[in-house]
Amino acid sequence: MSLTLYNTMSRSKELFQPIDEQRVTMYVCGPTVYNRVHIGNARPAVVFDTLYRLLQKLYPNVQYARNITDIDDKIMQTASELGEDISTLSTRYAEAYFDDMAALNNLSPTIIPYATQHIPEMIDMVSRLIDKGHAYAVDNGVTGEQGHVLFAVQSMEHYGQLSQRLLDDMLPGARVEVASYKHYAGDFVLWKPSANNEPGWDSPWGRGRPGWHLECSAMIEKHLGESIDIHGGGQDLIFPHHENEIAQSCCAHDGKPFANVWMHNGFINIEGEKMSKSLGNFRMVNDLLEQYPGEVLRYVILSAHYRSEQNFGKDLLDSAWRSLDTLYSFLRAQGDVTATDVDITDSDAYRALLDDLNTPVAISELHKLAREMNAAQGGARSEAKGRLLAVAELLGLLQQDAEQWFTLARGGSDISAEQIEMLIAKRNQAKADKDYAGADAVREELKAMGVVLEDSREGTQWRRE
């Protein structure tokens, strides 16, 4: 059984063949930490976390790196507005990012490299690019322009391969004004000068800071090697970010392949609209987490294929929550049935994931497995439960205690479990006395507080809704 992945470079699904089966390498572009992250940042984290889980099943050693960009103009601007040091700001938001990602049940990557901890490596790469004739330092005597080092895209034979665009086809300055010191409009910054009041590091070209794309190339080279198996990120990064990473790395390594598989997740929209500053419709992960369990967000993200566009909305989140309720209620009904270890490599869900990470199908299998578990008798229950939980673990779902899933607070009333149990006892007494009106009154009372009662032979169970 083999893994197939869609490669943006070839625009087709390809059989995944690692460079070294004993050490599979994956790099995913992480956040620039100047604010809390929005739900759009969560998607690649969840998608590639799922791929990471799958790869770990297939290979003994998977090196998964996801960076933290902690030097950037947006960070500098926000830090200066708040009157604090960039490292204070970036540390705070990096921590917040880790919290948010953990809430979505993402595993921690193997390596979390920080841009500011790799300045020497970046400077070294720039020097090599200049030496090889792929980059040039601006030296035109104009104040403010000196100290820039630019990558010369025309020096690279196949520049534009990933995004499938030719230099001539691009509208120069379509969105950003072309700086006068560029030899060519498409050239991009490797190093730029910092003013005295700006953060900066000494370099052969003066005090300055790295350009946006450089960190990823330098950190990949250091931690994963010159050629890696998988490189992922959001679709918007295809151009220019990943295109330029390729340019830097390939040229620094004399044309050696950079990443064999390029994977890009689609965008998340909010109620049909792109998240944007002008619309003011950014949905921050931590805000959503106040209304929904992280697992609901994860379920929503995995319920659509990673390459398609996804529209986040209240209906979708509520629907996902109810779906998880159904799954957890099956698990709850199993009580303390022990889950046995089951090999799931022959399951439809596993096959679906091997097919370019088809998580929607895997989730549909989750529902089928839950029903099978529900129908199972005797010893078959343990196996069915084991199968369900093993598949769910690959998706990072259903790992919580089912009892807690239903009884932990859900943002409704704050009635305590003890109070609820008291009312249930009161209702049971009423039922024993055939005082059904009284019993129903208690049910209604609890219902009004978001607590639903479920009677069964074993007694009364409750859950918050």
Add this chain to the structure above:
RNA sequence: GGCGCCGUAGCAAAGUGGUAAUGCAGUGGACUGCAACUCCGCGAUCGUCGGUUCGAUUCCGACCGGCGCCUCCA
């Protein structure tokens, strides 16, 4: 101007050259003191129009509609 994506039941979302998984919602029934949970059952011919084919939702073309990117937004 260039590159690319999408249009499947009320909503969400897979998928296949031979009449379409799954979830949520809805609905009929069983169960229940009443409910809830659960169980059994019910719903779409796949944007439009052509073409290829014995046969297309699936391949090709056109059109309509929605959308992304083109130098620092996941």
